[in-house]
Amino acid sequence: MCIPRALIVPHLMHRILFAAALLAANAFAQTAAPEVAKPADAEAPASAPPASAPPATGAPKITFSQCHVEGPYIAMTFDDGPHGVNTPRLLDMLKQRGIKATFFMCGECVVQFPQLVKRMVDEGHEVANHSWSHPQLSKMGEEAVTDQLQRTHDAIKQACGVEPKVMRPPYGAFTVNQRSWANRKWGYKVILWDVDPLDWKVHNAEHVEHEILTHTVAGSIVLSHDIHKTTVDAMPATLDGLIAKGFKFVTVSELLAMDKPVPPKPKATPAPKATPSPKVTSTAKGDEAKPKTAAKTP
Numbered sequence: 001m002c003i004p005r006a007l008i009v010p011h012l013m014h015r016i017l018f019a020a021a022l023l024a025a026n027a028f029a030q031t032a033a034p035e036v037a038k039p040a041d042a043e044a045p046a047s048a049p050p051a052s053a054p055p056a057t058g059a060p061k062i063t064f065s066q067c068h069v070e071g072p073y074i075a076m077t078f079d080d081g082p083h084g085v086n087t088p089r090l091l092d093m094l095k096q097r098g099i100k101a102t103f104f105m106c107g108e109c110v111v112q113f114p115q116l117v118k119r120m121v122d123e124g125h126e127v128a129n130h131s132w133s134h135p136q137l138s139k140m141g142e143e144a145v146t147d148q149l150q151r152t153h154d155a156i157k158q159a160c161g162v163e164p165k166v167m168r169p170p171y172g173a174f175t176v177n178q179r180s181w182a183n184r185k186w187g188y189k190v191i192l193w194d195v196d197p198l199d200w201k202v203h204n205a206e207h208v209e210h211e212i213l214t215h216t217v218a219g220s221i222v223l224s225h226d227i228h229k230t231t232v233d234a235m236p237a238t239l240d241g242l243i244a245k246g247f248k249f250v251t252v253s254e255l256l257a258m259d260k261p262v263p264p265k266p267k268a269t270p271a272p273k274a275t276p277s278p279k280v281t282s283t284a285k286g287d288e289a290k291p292k293t294a295a296k297t298p
């Protein structure tokens with residue numbers, strides 16, 4: 001794994017010895033940190049709505065959780081790599097199917113496997129910035145965030161000759177001010193997601209496949225992680241399933257270029273008092289859908 005968590009925990013514990021409760025909370029957060037951690041994961045939908053809201057008059061949109069496109073276009077995105085074993089396997093699968101994807105990479109992994117970054121570009125994929133070492137950027141100052149993003153930007157450019165145009169903050173955690181600042185500084189669009197198979201948590205290929213096939217719609221930005229074997233194991237069936245549903249794969253920047261303003265909803269007329277439906281809807285599904293709805297472009 002590319003993230004030296006072990007270094008972080010003792011350091012953190014020194015800082016917060018005085019508060020046992022805080023210590024416990026942070027210990028949990030750090031333990032979960034190698035993957036998309038639960039606390040921060042919960043943060044992602046919360047941070048999405050302001051970004052997904054219509055931009056101020058004339059201001060370009062910076063953050064995207066999904067796009068509104070005419071046609072069955074989607075973007076597959078893979079985070080936290082490259083990984084020495086799983087990423088080449090995934091690249092083979094994508095190549096066999098003529099699928100272009102987007103890789104949000106950590107700088108510290110980029111410098112380990114620059115040849116994989118070069119291969120991505122050679123095979124038509126998009127390379128993107130996911131920070132240097134996967135910290136929670138929203139809690140960091142400008143200088144530290146600059147270091148995380150600039151070093152990764154430079155490492156990607158050094159590896160493949162292409163500068164990233166999009167970034168994804170680890171855990172989706174990036175303040176509104178940081179988004180506009182990163183957009184001004186590097187020209188970055190900030191990319192979240194609307195489909196999350198929780199592949200960092202559930203290491204089960206069938207689960208990953210089922211979640212992605214169930215929730216992907218036209219304009220979706222699908223999140224997953226090419227550092228996990230089970231995620232890559234899920235991909236042949238997942239990709240073939242998406243193809244069978246008629247989806248066409250583009251990179252994130254290509255999807256963004258197709259993004260159209262969402263047409264205004266029909267005037268909300270007070271709904272007639274409907275008789276209560278006898279059909280019982282699944283509460284599990286309803287609960288699942290909540291954060292997704294919140295993260296969607298209105």
Ligand code: NI
Nearest residue numbers: 079080170171
């Ligand atoms: Ni990540």
